[in-house]
Amino acid sequence: MQKSSSPVFENRALAAVWDFADERLGLSDMIAFAKKKQVPQHEHSFWYYWGGISLFFFLVQCFTGVLLLVYYRPGVEAYESVRQITYDIEFGWLVRSAHSWSANLMVVAIFVHMFSVFFMKAYRRPREFGWWSGLGLLGLAMVFGFSGYLLPMDELAYFATKVGLEIPMSIPVVGPFLGDLIRGGPDVGENTVQRFFALHVVILPALFVPLLMFHLWLVQRHGNAVPPGEEIKPAERRRSIPFFPNFLAKDLAMWLIALNVLAVLASLYPWELGPQADPLAPAPLGIHPEWYFMSQFQVLKVFGAWFPGIVGEALGILLFTAGGIVWALIPLYDPDSRNGQRARIATWLGFAALVGLIILTAWGYLAL
Amino acid sequence: MPEAMGHSEEVLEEGEDLLTRRAFVRVLAGVVGAGYAGAIGYPIYRYLATPATRASAMGAVTMVALPGAQELAPGSALMFRFGTRTSMLIRHADDTWVAFDAVCTHLGCTVQYEPDKERIYCACHGGVYDQHSGAAVAGPPPRGLTVYNVEVRDAEVIISRV
Numbered sequence A: 001m002q003k004s005s006s007p008v009f010e011n012r013a014l015a016a017v018w019d020f021a022d023e024r025l026g027l028s029d030m031i032a033f034a035k036k037k038q039v040p041q042h043e044h045s046f047w048y049y050w051g052g053i054s055l056f057f058f059l060v061q062c063f064t065g066v067l068l069l070v071y072y073r074p075g076v077e078a079y080e081s082v083r084q085i086t087y088d089i090e091f092g093w094l095v096r097s098a099h100s101w102s103a104n105l106m107v108v109a110i111f112v113h114m115f116s117v118f119f120m121k122a123y124r125r126p127r128e129f130g131w132w133s134g135l136g137l138l139g140l141a142m143v144f145g146f147s148g149y150l151l152p153m154d155e156l157a158y159f160a161t162k163v164g165l166e167i168p169m170s171i172p173v174v175g176p177f178l179g180d181l182i183r184g185g186p187d188v189g190e191n192t193v194q195r196f197f198a199l200h201v202v203i204l205p206a207l208f209v210p211l212l213m214f215h216l217w218l219v220q221r222h223g224n225a226v227p228p229g230e231e232i233k234p235a236e237r238r239r240s241i242p243f244f245p246n247f248l249a250k251d252l253a254m255w256l257i258a259l260n261v262l263a264v265l266a267s268l269y270p271w272e273l274g275p276q277a278d279p280l281a282p283a284p285l286g287i288h289p290e291w292y293f294m295s296q297f298q299v300l301k302v303f304g305a306w307f308p309g310i311v312g313e314a315l316g317i318l319l320f321t322a323g324g325i326v327w328a329l330i331p332l333y334d335p336d337s338r339n340g341q342r343a344r345i346a347t348w349l350g351f352a353a354l355v356g357l358i359i360l361t362a363w364g365y366l367a368l
Numbered sequence B: 001m002p003e004a005m006g007h008s009e010e011v012l013e014e015g016e017d018l019l020t021r022r023a024f025v026r027v028l029a030g031v032v033g034a035g036y037a038g039a040i041g042y043p044i045y046r047y048l049a050t051p052a053t054r055a056s057a058m059g060a061v062t063m064v065a066l067p068g069a070q071e072l073a074p075g076s077a078l079m080f081r082f083g084t085r086t087s088m089l090i091r092h093a094d095d096t097w098v099a100f101d102a103v104c105t106h107l108g109c110t111v112q113y114e115p116d117k118e119r120i121y122c123a124c125h126g127g128v129y130d131q132h133s134g135a136a137v138a139g140p141p142p143r144g145l146t147v148y149n150v151e152v153r154d155a156e157v158i159i160s161r162v
Helices: A012-025 A027-036 A045-069 A075-087 A092-119 A128-150 A155-164 A175-183 A190-222 A243-268 A291-306 A310-328 A344-366 B008-058
Strands: A038-041 A239-242 B063-067 B076-082 B085-091 B097-101 B112-114 B119-122 B127-129 B136-138 B147-152 B156-161
Touching: A012 A027, A027 A239, A027 A243, A038 A045, A038 A243, A045 A092, A045 A190, A045 A243, A045 B008, A075 A092, A075 A190, A092 A128, A092 A243, A092 A291, A092 A344, A092 B008, A128 A155, A128 A190, A128 A291, A128 A310, A175 A190, A239 A243, A291 A310, A291 A344, A310 A344, B063 B076, B076 B112, B085 B156
Parallel strands: none
Antiparallel strands: A038 A239, B063 B156, B076 B085, B085 B097, B097 B147, B112 B119, B119 B127, B127 B136, B147 B156
16 A cells, blocks of 8 residues: 555565554655655755754754753852853753854844845745744844843843843833833842743743744745746746755755754853853943844944934934834835846845944944 | 666666665764764763762762761651661660661652651551561561661761661
8 A cells, every 4th residue: 555655664564654654644645745846946046945044943942942941940040050050060061052052053044044035035925924924033033042141140141131121111101111021120130030031931932933833834835936037037947856855855964064063163162151140240341242133232332422312222223123114014115026136126225234234243343 | 878778787787886875875874873863962861960970979978977866865766868868767765776768668758757656657558667677567568678777976876888
C-alpha cells in the first residue's frame, strides 16, 4: 500500500511504523503536497532564506529560554540568580550567552527579511497581511528584547529600562499612569522585574506564536513572491525548484550556518553581566540601549538638544510614529506595481529608511 | 549526459558509484550529526545536572557533628542531615542513643519516632521498624534502616558511618 511519495524503508519494522502513522495522519499526502510546491529561483533568491533564519533563531530562543527558566528567579533575587547562572552553574554562561546572542541575531535576521521583502515588493496584493503580520512580529520581538534586557537587573539593564519607559510616560494624560502600571510602582525595581518576567515568558510568547503561525500560513497560502523584475519575464524563462526536498534542504543548510555563527559568537564573546543595579548610584557613562533602539534613542537625544523641553521629545516620538505608519501602509499606496520595476518612489523610500536607520544608529554609537 | 546514458555498462558503473558515495555521505552525516548532538547535549546535561553533582559531592561526608544534641530529652528524636540524607538521632527513655537514615526503604517517605508505641513508623504505607536496631518489623519495607554510629560527647553528638 506504499504511495508514490512515501519514503522507502529497507527495514520492515520502520516501514510498518511509517504505514501505521501514514494511514492515520496522511503523511504521504503532506509530502506529495510539499513536493508539488515550487519555490522560484532567480538572482535574488538568496533573500528567501531570511524568514527561515529568523524562525531558527526564534526556536533557539524558546529552547535556551526554557533552560534559563530552570535557574532564573525574578523579583528581589533576579541579579543573584543571573550571577549564579553566569558564574556558578556549569555551562550557565554559555546558555545565557546563546540566549542573548540569538536574540540579537534574530532581530538582525528579521530586519534583513523585512528590507528584502520591501525591496522585492513582496508586500503587494495579495500579500498585505503578510507584511502587517511581519511588522507585528518585529514589534513583538523588540518588546521581547526590551523586557528581556531588564531581567538580569544589572546596572545597564536598570537604566536602559528607566530611560526606555520615559517614552510611554510622555504620552499626554495617560502616560504617567501607564508608566506606573508598567513599572509596578514609581521606580524600576523588583516589581518591574517580576512583571517584565511575566510579559517576557508568558504574554509575549502567547501573542507571538499565533501571529507567527498566521504569518507562516500566509506564506504557505500565497507562496514566495517574485520581484517585479522577475515577474515581467515570460513564464518559460522563469525557473523554480520543489519546496520538498530541494528548498527545505537549502533552508536547513542555512540553519546550520546560523547555528555555527551563533556557537562561535556565544562561546568566544560570552555575554557580560554588569554590576548589580543600585537605585542610588548615578547612571554610568556611555549608557545606551540595545542597538535596535539606538536610532530612536539618538533621535530623542538630538531633538532634545534642538528643541529643549518636552517639545523635542514629543517631536522625536511623533517622527518615529509617523515613519512607522508610512512604512506599515506601503501596500496601500504601492499596491501592485503593474508597471514592473517602475514603482521608484517606494524603492527610494526604502533606501531612505534603511540609510536613515544606519546613519542614526552609527551616529548614536559615535556620540556615546 | 544524455549521450553517455545510452551505454549500458556505464550506467551500471555509475549506479554502483552512486551507491557507495551515498553510503559514505550517510556515514559522514551520521558522524557530524552525532558530533553536533554531543556538542549541544553535553553542556546542557552538565547545566541541568549541576545541583545534583554538587549534592553528591556534599553527600560524600562520613561524619557529622551535632553541637548541643547531647541535651536531647530522653524519649525524643532530632532530625538532621547526614550529607544530603534526612536522618534521625534518637535518645530512648532508657538513655540509649541510636541514629538512623530516616528515609523509608519502601518508597522514600521520611519515617517518625513514636516513643509511646516504641517503634519507628512510616505514615505513607504503614511500614514499622524496630526502634533499637532499625530492622523492618512490619508492613511493606523490604529492609531495615541504615544505622549510624553515635558518640555522645560533652558539648556535641558525633554521628559517623558504620
